[in-house]
Amino acid sequence: MIKVLDKLLLFLYSIAVGVAAIVAIVAASGGISASWMKDVVDSFTGDSQAVQLSVIVVAVVLLLFSFRFFVLSVRRDGGSAPSINQRTDHGDIRISVETVENLALKAASRTRGVKDLRARVRVSEKGLGILIRAFVDGDGSIPTLSEEMQRTVSKEVEDATGIPVAEVSVFIANVTQTPKTFKSRVE
Incomplete structure (x- = not known):
């Protein structure tokens, strides 16, 4: 406000x-x-x-x-990057939002057929909301590829950070054109 x-x-x-x-x-x-x-x-x-x-x-x-x-x-805003704070028995843990974005990108890049990935993370009461923007090569089923990416990102981010992932949204921005290679014939 x-x-x-x-x-x-x-x-x-x-x-x-x-x-x-x-x-x-x-x-x-x-x-x-x-x-x-x-x-x-x-x-x-x-x-x-x-x-x-x-x-x-x-x-x-x-x-x-x-x-x-x-x-x-x-005015100073604390001078630190936006972070996600967790309290444990041993003290506080602060994980930057950029770190979570990088973890999501790393996990999404393991999905075969995706290129030019971008990630955005928002924090809510339910957990993390992750938006992955990607280009695909178009060789496979986009819904199957998206579901695989959602599962992978959700599992790896939760395992690495201990923070529940509420949702992983995938936005397929475009299909990339794969360059065709021609074999030259030598006679």
């Missing part, structure tokens, strides 16, 4: 800064008359309290946005 709010604030802040930049460019290039600009500035500093109050409110909101984005830019 906080990330969505931050994205919304950043969007609004970008629009406000963009509009201010356009106005500054047009004013500096002579697109706005000096007398009109003087009248606008006078209305901000003049007797109209409603205009003054609205300018102050907008300026304070933009200042708060700036402060929020400054804090986000200098």
Whole structure:
């Protein structure tokens, strides 16, 4: 929820800064008359309290946005890669998500007929959700190959990490073309 709010604030802040930049460019290039600009500035500093109050409110909101984005830019997120934490009798175990992805790729690569593998891991209450993206050579049955890959990845990741695998999804991105080799005849 906080990330969505931050994205919304950043969007609004970008629009406000963009509009201010356009106005500054047009004013500096002579697109706005000096007398009109003087009248606008006078209305901000003049007797109209409603205009003054609205300018102050907008300026304070933009200042708060700036402060929020400054804090986000200098804040540290712990400095570590995303990991899966387990507690054992002997202490804590932290396994990086990248490690689990590499284990899944290693297991999936053992399946005959797959190429150009990619893996993505997400952690849920039920266990790990692993998505394997692959190209196949098209020589065999894609459902059979996918089921074999699912079994292999699930078993090997669970055995290596001790973390239950809730699901292994396989996405076959394409079928690769195998180059045909021709034998040359020598007469």
